Amino acid sequence: MRVRILGAGMGPQHLTCEVVEALRTVDYIIAADKGSGDRLLAVRQAIAVEHGLEVIPVPDPPRDRNDPADYPGAVNAWHEARVRAYEQVLRERGGTAAFLVWGDPAFYDSTIRIVEQLATRLPIEYDVLPGISAPQLLAARHRVVLHSVGQPVHLTTSRGLREAVAAGQTNLVVLLNRVIDLAGLEDWSIWWGANLATDSEELVAGRVGDVLDEVHAARDRAQQTAGWVMDIYLLRAP
Incomplete structure (x- = not known):
């Protein structure tokens, strides 16, 4: 299996030539689904349609956003729940999956950390391409x-x-x-x-x-x- 972590800027207009080329190697896109009216999911779906790809929406696990006393602990628990959800999709589908990261994967985004954890559970190769931040x-x-x-x-x-x-x-x-x-x-x-x-x-x-x-x-x-x-x-x- 392969996972590609692709910076998507703020939408289709920001995809670099490098990311567009990477999308040609992808079988499907995994995306968190935060419920009805999720505009970020809609942007990812628009990119997918443009490139003839299927989006697999994964219901995003709940997270304590009320400034918990143990903020890092709350985030880690949320990441672990995401890992389990994405692992299930990857086991079922295999192939090459992509995550389209809002902006750039280097800045305040958890995707790289989550895929690192997935790679300890599954035989995954992964790479990262930057986006406009x-x-x-x-x-x-x-x-x-x-x-x-x-x-x-x-x-x-x-x-x-x-x-x-x-x-x-x-x-x-x-x-x-x-x-x-x-x-x-x-x-x-x-x-x-x-x-x-x-x-x-x-x-x-x-x-x-x-x-x-x-x-x-x-x-x-x-x-x-x-x-x-x-x-x-x-x-x-x-």
């Missing part, structure tokens, strides 16, 4: 470089933002935002985007204290238009 899209939309000359950029999530700022980070890309709480950072600059490269894309930039209300309003619009919101922002100290 949300940080790349954010920088392009705002026409900025993600870091100052010769300086680093720190990638984190909203969960880790305060810890990163307290540790002295002054140039951060923040993903996976449950809420946007920037109290005390009013003089910092923000370049924010939601649902990038989709019909519900929203962009806001400026001094945090001046544009934060606009960010919240734009985030609500993206949620109402698409039925979901995935946002990211670059945050830089003055």
Whole structure:
């Protein structure tokens, strides 16, 4: 059996030539199904139709998203349940399967870890091809470089933002935002985007204290238009 982990950007328009070539070697696509109205599943199905492939939807196991005390433990349990579900599909179908990863597999995605676990249970060969990522899209939309000359950029999530700022980070890309709480950072600059490269894309930039209300309003619009919101922002100290 073979598994191909393919970065899919934000949809068919972002597939690289390398990924398109890889899809020609695939028998079917495995995709998590998060229930009715799953827009990410719909995007994967659109890609599959374009390339004459079947999507095997796998009901996504439930996960504790209410900020559990043991967050890593909750995520690990969720990953283990996903491994079991995908293992069943692979055992039944064999052949070459693909996972289409939203954005790029390198950034805050569990697919590589899950396939690594699958490879300990099944005779699987697997590879990974990159896709266009949300940080790349954010920088392009705002026409900025993600870091100052010769300086680093720190990638984190909203969960880790305060810890990163307290540790002295002054140039951060923040993903996976449950809420946007920037109290005390009013003089910092923000370049924010939601649902990038989709019909519900929203962009806001400026001094945090001046544009934060606009960010919240734009985030609500993206949620109402698409039925979901995935946002990211670059945050830089003055």
